[in-house]
Amino acid sequence: MNSGIVENLINELSRLPGIGRKTAQRLSFFIIGMPKEDAVSIANAIIAIKENARFCRNCFNITEDETCSICLASRDKSKICVVEEPSNLIVIERTGIYKGLYHVLLGALSPIDGITPERLKINELVQRVKNGGVSEVIIATNPNTKGETTAQYISQILKPLGIKITRIAYGLPIGGDIEFADEVTLSKSLEGRKEM
């Protein structure tokens, strides 16, 4: 018996991941209290992304132009960092330490779910390397089974092309506590030890 538009907004926001009914309610009443132009600009940002977002024809990052801003920028074009999703790219960008290009696979290999190499942007990666100028491919797929399988596969495909292929390091998370580290991470951390 609540107002239709409020109930509707709560329902719509509840579709989002991690937004339960209570959170959706809290957000809805916050939006009701917001200046109109602020709320409209949130709505417009959602519409803009659906109308204008597409994949960069070069690296498959999300962009509103044919080529994304990273590919167009003055970056180290001899390095390509391979990630599963555009969201992974953002996280790496935020570290500020990587100055090369990216290649987004748009997924990870998972034959059980029908995700075979042809479903990912692997051929496009091979083509970029074949076009020349690339000296290193850094594989930054996720540190889990699918990501590891994908990394192995790409590594084998690229090896004949004679470039350096690296995988991001496994280890203990910074700020973590050895006591709470799982055994696999701890083993990887020991294997990957560096001289001080």
Next chain:
Amino acid sequence: MNSGIVENLINELSRLPGIGRKTAQRLSFFIIGMPKEDAVSIANAIIAIKENARFCRNCFNITEDETCSICLASRDKSKICVVEEPSNLIVIERTGIYKGLYHVLLGALSPIDGITPERLKINELVQRVKNGGVSEVIIATNPNTKGETTAQYISQILKPLGIKITRIAYGLPIGGDIEFADEVTLSKSLEGRKEM
């Protein structure tokens, strides 16, 4: 160096309460992957609320018409439940046990913040009671200092009108554990004990 529209959506979603940058990022990429019509319907729900939401002229619930659906429904018009905010009304409605009307104060007394009785919809409540037909006012303001002050004030204002005035009960939350109850709640729970 990320795509402008993605960064824009992340920034816009970060304005919402409890939505930090990481959550906004996760939501943004979820929206990017959603069917377009679903994303547009979220955006439209936000716009609709800003364009059409107003306060019920009777009880100050949020509505898109002059009078809200609760006031228009066939409910027990002899009871008015007084709440601070429309969001409190929703929570009570969801219990399904209350069949009377509401009155939303749009805040709670807080002289220190300049929230005096005239700033709240208290005169409008008095007027509704004076119009007749009301036998009980249930004060469901929050169980904190401001809510309690507001409840006391309203109670004194309404007393001369000769109706029943009640306050929602304090006590232990269901599913809670006495061991973890704070002393004030536990005292209130003892005071409010009922014969079995």
